[in-house]
Amino acid sequence: xxxxxxxxxxxxxxxxxxxxxxxxxxxxxxxxxxxxxxxxxxxxxxxxxxxxxxxxxxxxxxxxxxxxxxxxxxxxxxxxxxxxxxxxxxxxxxxxxxxxxxxxxxxxxxxxxxxxxxxxxxxxxxxxxxxxxxxxxxxxxxxxxxxxxxxxxxxxxxxxxxxxxx
Amino acid sequence: xxxxxxxxxxxxxxxxxxxxxxxxxxxxxxxxxxxxxxxxxxxxxxxxxxxxxxxxxxxxxxxxxxxxxxxxxxxxxxxxxxxxxxxxxxxxxxxxxxxxxxxxxxxxxxxxxxxxxxxxxxxxxxxxxxxxxxxxxxxxxxxxxxxxxxxxxxxxxxxxxxxxxxxxxxxxxxxxxxxxxxxxxxxxxxxxxxxxxxxxxxxxxxxxxxxxxxxxxxxxxxxxxxxxxxxxxxxxxxxxxxx
Numbered sequence: 001x002x003x004x005x006x007x008x009x010x011x012x013x014x015x016x017x018x019x020x021x022x023x024x025x026x027x028x029x030x031x032x033x034x035x036x037x038x039x040x041x042x043x044x045x046x047x048x049x050x051x052x053x054x055x056x057x058x059x060x061x062x063x064x065x066x067x068x069x070x071x072x073x074x075x076x077x078x079x080x081x082x083x084x085x086x087x088x089x090x091x092x093x094x095x096x097x098x099x100x101x102x103x104x105x106x107x108x109x110x111x112x113x114x115x116x117x118x119x120x121x122x123x124x125x126x127x128x129x130x131x132x133x134x135x136x137x138x139x140x141x142x143x144x145x146x147x148x149x150x151x152x153x154x155x156x157x158x159x160x161x162x163x164x165x166x
Numbered sequence: 167x168x169x170x171x172x173x174x175x176x177x178x179x180x181x182x183x184x185x186x187x188x189x190x191x192x193x194x195x196x197x198x199x200x201x202x203x204x205x206x207x208x209x210x211x212x213x214x215x216x217x218x219x220x221x222x223x224x225x226x227x228x229x230x231x232x233x234x235x236x237x238x239x240x241x242x243x244x245x246x247x248x249x250x251x252x253x254x255x256x257x258x259x260x261x262x263x264x265x266x267x268x269x270x271x272x273x274x275x276x277x278x279x280x281x282x283x284x285x286x287x288x289x290x291x292x293x294x295x296x297x298x299x300x301x302x303x304x305x306x307x308x309x310x311x312x313x314x315x316x317x318x319x320x321x322x323x324x325x326x327x328x329x330x331x332x333x334x335x336x337x338x339x340x341x342x343x344x345x346x347x348x349x350x351x352x353x354x355x356x357x358x359x360x361x362x363x364x365x366x367x368x369x370x371x372x373x374x375x376x377x378x379x380x381x382x383x384x385x386x387x388x389x390x391x392x393x394x395x396x397x398x399x400x401x402x403x404x405x406x407x408x409x
Contacts, residue, residue, distance in 0.1 A: 039379060044368040046340055047361070053320070053340055128341045 034120020042125035177342035179306030193289030
């Protein structure tokens with residue numbers, strides 16, 4: 001059924017490309033859809049994985065890579081911290097199941113982020129556990145880079161001053 | 167029934183789901199003649215028994231009257247007009263708050279000797295949905311206070327509230343949703359039941375594309391699966407390990 005999912009995703013992106021001319025629009029649309037998925041998927045993830053509350057950003061990034069990606073996509077990206085402040089992380093995927101059937105991006109869609117849905121999902125999920133983050137693609141194999149790299153930048157926690165709900 | 171009810175409270179403290187799972191409590195319907203032996207008074211939107219409990223089930227309240235005190239007779243059924251019970255029906259017709267089914271005021275009706283003998287059904291009143299909403303938000307606030315009172319950081323908040331007739335179990339997810347289960351004090355396995363309810367929520371409420379987050383849950387599949395889970399937990403019951 002993973003194949004069906006990958007094919008469905010491909011059909012979704014293809015349709016969006018037909019609907020929108022600009023790459024940025026498609027990217028935004030994918031991100032928004034991913035966000036909608038993420039806010040719901042987080043509960044499913046928490047219910048099934050029973051992970052405890054993460055005490056630091058690096059723990060969170062590790063959990064996303066090792067537990068969540070494994071659970072839903074079957075791959076385990078490696079995590080690296082890319083800033084001294086400890087709030088920027090990269091997930092490096094050498095195998096991305098979503099692009100199994102994609103050779104390369106068509107010429108007119110050079111700046112399309114094919115897997116932008118994933119960014120939206122991560123962003124939505126983090127927001128539901130009160131962690132604001134910006135998630136973008138730093139490198140993309142489809143665009144000719146060596147690996148696919150997703151960057152997560154944790155923004156200032158909005159609930160810092162108020163009591164922690166959890 | 168060992169599990170009495172389930173409440174789901176969203177992040178803002180609003181009640182988004184509520185299920186009452188208990189069998190209707192034994193209500194007492196009896197025929198009375200004028201004058202009534204107990205005192206009725208209005209309370210909120212209901213007429214309740216204030217004084218004058220009969221048959222000594224719980225003698226303390228009625229002990230002011232000699233004939234009520236010390237009556238050791240065991241009650242034939244569990245719930246006689248006890249203090250706190252509300253008038254549920256008169257002559258078979260359910261009362262509507264403080265008015266009878268015909269629209270007359272209950273207290274007036276009962277103070278008129280011409281209406282006797284009358285058959286009145288008493289029982290513990292059910293909470294109305296407004297009351298449940300209020301109680302849920304109150305619990306939400308208490309929960310927040312509980313977390314803040316904790317001497318250590320990162321408290322889990324209120325996990326259990328115990329009384330002699332029920333235990334309230336609460337589980338708050340990392341996203342702020344609370345699942346509250348009221349059960350018999352002897353019922354075990356509620357922790358795993360709470361986790362199971364979380365799974366059912368994530369499956370049937372969240373994956374439903376037409377369900378908006380934080381809104382009241384109106385999903386048939388959620389209801390059905392929740393009832394199945396409750397029944398499974400009850401069967402596992404106080405006598406066996408929780409499911």
